[in-house]
Amino acid sequence: MKLYLAPQLGDGSDLNPYRSALNDLIDIEAGDWFDERDNPARHVSICNVHASAATHNNIALDGRAVLLTPIDILDQATLQTVLDAPFSSWPVAFRTAAQDGLEANGVSVAWVTGTNNLRDVIRYLLRGFVFAQMADWDGSARNLQLIGFLQGNLTATVGSLTAQQRNAAKNWMTSKGLDSGWITNANTVRQVIHYVMENLGWGQIPFAKEKF
Amino acid sequence: MALPATDDFNRANEDPLAGNWTTVTGRNALKIVSNAVRGTVDATVNASQWNADTFADDQYSQVKCVGTVGNAKGPMVRVAAAANTFYTFIYNGTNTLGVYKCLAGTTTQIGANYSHTFVQNEVLKLAVAGQDADAVLTPYINGVEQATRAGVATLNSGSAGMRTSDADASDLDDWEGGNVAGGETITPDKWHPVIEQPYFAKCEVIGY
Numbered sequence: 001m002k003l004y005l006a007p008q009l010g011d012g013s014d015l016n017p018y019r020s021a022l023n024d025l026i027d028i029e030a031g032d033w034f035d036e037r038d039n040p041a042r043h044v045s046i047c048n049v050h051a052s053a054a055t056h057n058n059i060a061l062d063g064r065a066v067l068l069t070p071i072d073i074l075d076q077a078t079l080q081t082v083l084d085a086p087f088s089s090w091p092v093a094f095r096t097a098a099q100d101g102l103e104a105n106g107v108s109v110a111w112v113t114g115t116n117n118l119r120d121v122i123r124y125l126l127r128g129f130v131f132a133q134m135a136d137w138d139g140s141a142r143n144l145q146l147i148g149f150l151q152g153n154l155t156a157t158v159g160s161l162t163a164q165q166r167n168a169a170k171n172w173m174t175s176k177g178l179d180s181g182w183i184t185n186a187n188t189v190r191q192v193i194h195y196v197m198e199n200l201g202w203g204q205i206p207f208a209k210e211k212f
Numbered sequence: 213m214a215l216p217a218t219d220d221f222n223r224a225n226e227d228p229l230a231g232n233w234t235t236v237t238g239r240n241a242l243k244i245v246s247n248a249v250r251g252t253v254d255a256t257v258n259a260s261q262w263n264a265d266t267f268a269d270d271q272y273s274q275v276k277c278v279g280t281v282g283n284a285k286g287p288m289v290r291v292a293a294a295a296n297t298f299y300t301f302i303y304n305g306t307n308t309l310g311v312y313k314c315l316a317g318t319t320t321q322i323g324a325n326y327s328h329t330f331v332q333n334e335v336l337k338l339a340v341a342g343q344d345a346d347a348v349l350t351p352y353i354n355g356v357e358q359a360t361r362a363g364v365a366t367l368n369s370g371s372a373g374m375r376t377s378d379a380d381a382s383d384l385d386d387w388e389g390g391n392v393a394g395g396e397t398i399t400p401d402k403w404h405p406v407i408e409q410p411y412f413a414k415c416e417v418i419g420y
Binding site: 008010012013014017018019020022023026028029032033034035036037038040047126130133134136137138139140141142203205206207 | 256257284295297308310312315316318319320321322323324325326327344345346359360361362364365366367368
């Protein structure tokens with residue numbers, strides 16, 4: 001099993017629903033499968049792909065998915081070992097590719113130090129994806145302005161977004177009991193999202209039989 | 213009425229399907245023809261939700277699939293009362309099925325397809341348990357549990373229903389919906405390989 005961050009294809013319509021690009025790369029008749037959690041603001045998902053080495057090679061050759069685990073994991077104990085090892089213990093090439101791929105898909109890794117581990121990184125990713133899911137459906141409607149905020153480039157300043165998007169983010173934070181008074185137009189999208197990641201009571205998010 | 217609710221549709225033709233059924237917001241109606249159910253508009257999503265009972269958040273829906281393969285038919289759970297929002301488990305190809313979420317009309321597949329060859333009168337079931345990111349979707353084919361899928365945040369309640377994209381022939385029959393029993397455990401990431409069955413159904417894929 002390997003974890004990937006993969007793009008979603010489609011447009012969300014009945015005839016062309018959003019779906020992971022990995023559906024086109026795995027062989028379900030051979031027993032390959034995956035579960036996923038998606039980020040509906042950016043149309044990417046984290047996938048735990050149970051597949052043959054050949055399938056993983058195909059995914060690597062395809063090049064669209066970002067590899068989030070450095071080895072092929074055969075059991076839960078190994079997954080736990082991989083998740084809990086310091087990020088700095090993994091090869092530089094893997095770390096660099098993972099970090100670049102995460103940033104390119106709107107997952108900030110600016111906070112990662114050598115003492116963090118993969119579990120920390122994936123916890124952060126999952127919180128961000130659940131944040132986007134909460135914007136995508138709040139129980140009665142889609143918060144399209146908040147989705148617009150979450151689609152912003154991480155380095156974009158709050159002032160560069162529309163007033164509706166800024167207000168949507170502030171109002172959402174207030175509704176969750178978070179302080180938004182510190183946010184100015186000079187702050188970045190990265191800073192606002194990081195504040196939410198660190199300060200909302202997320203609880204533990206399950207994925208791949210683990211809690212993050 | 214008491215859960216589990218059932219409907220065998222063995223009554224006079226009905227267009228649209230009414231009484232204990234409400235057409236899902238933003239979708240076309242189902243109808244009864246010759247004691248079975250089909251859509252009213254071909255090649256679109258025709259869907260109804262049971263309205264005679266209040267379902268617990270942890271619920272299931274199951275329906276017998278007749279007619280031809282494909283047609284994006286199957287059960288739905290957590291169907292919103294006034295929005296085009298639900299989870300569903302449907303045929304999405306000649307030999308494949310998938311679990312989907314639909315939020316305000318935007319549809320997203322969750323996880324990989326399931327490999328399976330359609331057999332007339334087989335029963336598809338979808339169960340959901342848990343809230344927010346802890347929600348787990350468990351599909352079944354003829355009572356055989358398939359790999360689970362992770363639910364999404366905030367799609368936490370609703371009612372059970374069913375859907376099809378075929379208006380030319382009967383497609384659904386013998387529906388049942390109810391609450392997930394207290395003692396039933398849904399385990400995330402459980403995997404059971406699909407048992408392949410003989411293929412003899414006509415290939416017709418409409419929608420998804």
